[in-house]
Amino acid sequence: MILDGVDLTVEAGKTLVILGGSGSGKSTLLRCMVGLEQPDEGSVSILGKDLGSAAPEEVAELRQRIGMAFQGGALFGSMTVAENIDLPLAEFTELPKSTRDIIVRIKLALVGLSDAVELYPSELSGGMKKRAAFARAMALDPEVLFCDEPSAGLDPVTAAGLDRLLNQLKEVFGVTIVVVTHELDSAFAIADRIALIHQGRVLISGTPEQVRECPNPIVRGFLDREPEEQPVHGKRFREWMTEAEEAVD
Amino acid sequence: MSEAFVGPFRGKPFRLRESIRQLLRAGNDSLPLVALIAALMGTILALQSAYQLRQLGAAHLVADLVAVSITRELGPLLTAILVAGRVGSAIAAELGTMKVAEEIDALTVMGIDPLNFLVVPRLTGLLIAVPCLTLFADLVGILAGCGVGVLALGFGATGYLNDSLAALVPEDVWGGVLKAFAFGGIIGLVGCQQGLGTEGGADEVGRSTTTAVVRAIVLIIAADLFVTALLYLRH
Numbered sequence: 173m174i175l176d177g178v179d180l181t182v183e184a185g186k187t188l189v190i191l192g193g194s195g196s197g198k199s200t201l202l203r204c205m206v207g208l209e210q211p212d213e214g215s216v217s218i219l220g221k222d223l224g225s226a227a228p229e230e231v232a233e234l235r236q237r238i239g240m241a242f243q244g245g246a247l248f249g250s251m252t253v254a255e256n257i258d259l260p261l262a263e264f265t266e267l268p269k270s271t272r273d274i275i276v277r278i279k280l281a282l283v284g285l286s287d288a289v290e291l292y293p294s295e296l297s298g299g300m301k302k303r304a305a306f307a308r309a310m311a312l313d314p315e316v317l318f319c320d321e322p323s324a325g326l327d328p329v330t331a332a333g334l335d336r337l338l339n340q341l342k343e344v345f346g347v348t349i350v351v352v353t354h355e356l357d358s359a360f361a362i363a364d365r366i367a368l369i370h371q372g373r374v375l376i377s378g379t380p381e382q383v384r385e386c387p388n389p390i391v392r393g394f395l396d397r398e399p400e401e402q403p404v405h406g407k408r409f410r411e412w413m414t415e416a417e418e419a420v421d
Numbered sequence: 422m423s424e425a426f427v428g429p430f431r432g433k434p435f436r437l438r439e440s441i442r443q444l445l446r447a448g449n450d451s452l453p454l455v456a457l458i459a460a461l462m463g464t465i466l467a468l469q470s471a472y473q474l475r476q477l478g479a480a481h482l483v484a485d486l487v488a489v490s491i492t493r494e495l496g497p498l499l500t501a502i503l504v505a506g507r508v509g510s511a512i513a514a515e516l517g518t519m520k521v522a523e524e525i526d527a528l529t530v531m532g533i534d535p536l537n538f539l540v541v542p543r544l545t546g547l548l549i550a551v552p553c554l555t556l557f558a559d560l561v562g563i564l565a566g567c568g569v570g571v572l573a574l575g576f577g578a579t580g581y582l583n584d585s586l587a588a589l590v591p592e593d594v595w596g597g598v599l600k601a602f603a604f605g606g607i608i609g610l611v612g613c614q615q616g617l618g619t620e621g622g623a624d625e626v627g628r629s630t631t632t633a634v635v636r637a638i639v640l641i642i643a644a645d646l647f648v649t650a651l652l653y654l655r656h
Contacts, residue, residue: 206530235532246527
């Protein structure tokens with residue numbers, strides 16, 4: 173079981189950051205939230221609709237009210253950046269091409285990619301891909317925006333730029349944002365609430381201040397960047413050598 | 422389960438432009454290769470059959486044998502195997518890469534059905550392209566056989582082509598096209614199934630691509646036997 177007893181609510185117009193280490197189950201939780209995976213038990217409701225029991229037409233309609241920026245961008249490699257952002261507009265609106273082109277350029281300007289209209293994803297840097305992914309996720313002006321590891325693998329300045337962008341999206345457009353990350357600096361820069369997940373369970377869910385003051389040793393270890401494994405010393409190394417020799421024999 | 426059948430027809434009903442793009446990609450781009458292989462096969466078949474038939478004193482039947490063999494069997498089969506190697510593998514690799522890069526998940530989250538968006542246009546393109554390519558291969562193969570007949574066997578071009586046409590009955594041609602239609606479906610479905618079923622990383626994309634080609638060729642030959650038996654049992 174990857175997740176167990178997870179109970180989270182996201183307030184409208186606020187940012188919830190799901191924080192956790194690698195393999196903690198946070199990405200699985202996000203996939204359950206957007207309906208890419210079905211939980212064995214329990215339910216996920218978005219904008220008042222239960223994803224598990226809603227009719228396919230309702231889920232399809234609901235998907236137009238949410239957006240998701242994937243970790244690697246998940247931009248379509250055969251399309252330009254502009255075509256990527258135009259895709260949901262062409263699919264779900266009756267707008268003429270000229271109007272859609274204007275919207276695409278506005279969305280790209282919003283994420284600071286005005287010069288990347290005709291570029292292909294392979295021509296973008298990591299940070300630009302993530303920005304383009306935000307622009308595509310925001311194409312239909314979603315009410316909820318989900319982000320998977322938005323600042324992973326980026327330099328601190330680019331990561332801070334993305335944090336600022338997320339805060340602007342929330343403040344200017346009132347978007348509800350759910351972010352999954354393991355980056356502490358980003359988490360505290362954008363969160364209204366933080367849920368810290370460890371081994372599939374929510375250890376604490378509260379404001380950034382409540383999380384900072386949480387006495388739970390695992391939470392403290394995560395916030396203080398304290399590894400769970402003991403540092404390597406001579407005796408431990410000898411034990412590894414013995415174990416390795418026994419495994420090979 | 423019902424979603425698998427209903428889903429592809431939800432949203433935009435039919436993606437004509439993308440289907441045409443896939444048709445051109447599968448058809449136009451395969452034309453030179455199909456032409457080359459069909460010409461070589463027509464040449465080889467004419468030479469081999471002339472060698473055999475001359476021993477039986479029936480060398481005048483070369484045109485008949487080449488025409489019937491190519492339209493009923495070799496045209497559809499060779500075309501399908503070439504398209505499986507060229508287009509089926511490309512589909513599996515493309516969709517597999519998209520799956521690994523979370524692009525399929527991105528479509529799903531956007532509310533765009535991947536089956537409708539990706540599979541239906543590719544399948545439509547192949548269902549039209551493979552029969553068209555087969556008819557083209559039939560024509561090139563017969564003309565190549567005619568070339569051998571004229572240059573090496575002493576036939577007149579008009580006489581050879583008249584013999585070829587006289588030897589063919591409509592069932593030879595539509596039976597071949599029927600096979601090609603089935604082969605196009607097999608190539609498309611296997612390529613898409615392998616691509617969308619890819620899990621993991623780049624090595625899995627390679628594995629899916631290989632499996633798509635091997636499985637499609639096996640299924641094409643099995644389907645060939647099935648359709649041939651059906652057509653044969655009609656008589």
